[in-house]
Amino acid sequence: MARAALPVVGWRELVHLPDLGLHNLPAKIDTGARTSSLHATVLDEYERDGEQFVRFAVDFPQQHVRQVCEAVHVDWRGITSSNGKTQRRRIIKTPLRIGDVEFRAEISLANRADMRFPMLIGRSSLRRRFVVDSGHSWMQTPGRKPVEGHKP
Template identity: 35%
Template sequence: MVKEKKIIGRTEIIDLPELGLYNLPAKIDTGAETSVVHCEDMEVLEEDGHLYIVAHIAASDDSDDTMEIRFPVHRERTVKSSFGQSETRHIFRTKIKIFNELYDIKLSFRDRSAMTYPMLLGRNFIAGKFLVDVSKRNLGQNLR
């Protein structure tokens, strides 16, 4: 039996519970291979032969408090930005909540402060689960 794919709009509101991020606006980008979330303060550390990504994320929009999150690096990947520049991204695994369901997702951090959306959902996450209707927005909102 073929599982029916859910339809998502060109933007969706998502949660990243393991990062403490909720009601995050995300742009759906079928041209991007990997998914990325905004973070201005992160570093990659090596401990006992393993790489970890450590990030400091604002606890909320109305607070100066930050939380430190730490994930093992799943893999390193060289990607070309939309501007044609190559850079190494450190991919980690976490959970995403969309349409009131939890999914596994592979993410990287990047400074997206100049972008409209703090989150970009790429085709590695979308493929096999969702179809994109670019005429719609935030279809999962009514399920929250």
Template identity: 35%
Template structure:
């Protein structure tokens, strides 16, 4: 039996993505085919315990320069601590969460490592695992294809 092929979708090297469950919209993301796991910028990462003595990961996502930053800590009850290889080849222990990322009006539930990306230009990095999950290919000469498709779809509905 022949396997049915799902058409691939083209993403640019940069995309504007949403995190609906986190109430974050239009976050700049860089597609990085060298990274396996996606990453999101955060600071003040620490584990606290809730009233039932269960661990909670508390972080500040993004930073004050982002338009949707409000300084409210986010808490995650489901998280793990893993070894992640950084861009310079160094292995770091990072917390990893599951989150919904919206791109091309498609919601993808995927993993994000939490790291301080304040010295990086883009707060979100989209790795190979997400590219494979969404059946995306990257055109490095293009950018914001998801956002442009969303704007065009809204215009055609009007």
């Protein structure tokens, strides 16, 4: 049985978290990470209608913008970072759109202030949805010309 070709993502893309009001968020595609991660500062946790919620801020220092978001807090999970240390992180589940593909993704909230990208897309979000071409960028970013190669 022939499978339909999957869309191709580059090693970096602009992604959207529409329910959080976050659009054109620079993200690094990282098949070495299992869980996607978003740079966030947790402001508050609360319960509404029997569900746990988390309120958090996503800062864009270059634009002097702070976006305050709310999402259902679905879990706590031990996440091992690239330096080998395990952190206990909050997990939210929210729609994520890359190009024309939108799906619900599990995302850990983390301090990514020292990272170049405010968001990291892990392999759980990519699985059975995308193929990764690590030699290109912006393959699913409308209005951006795909770029070949890695230019730090």
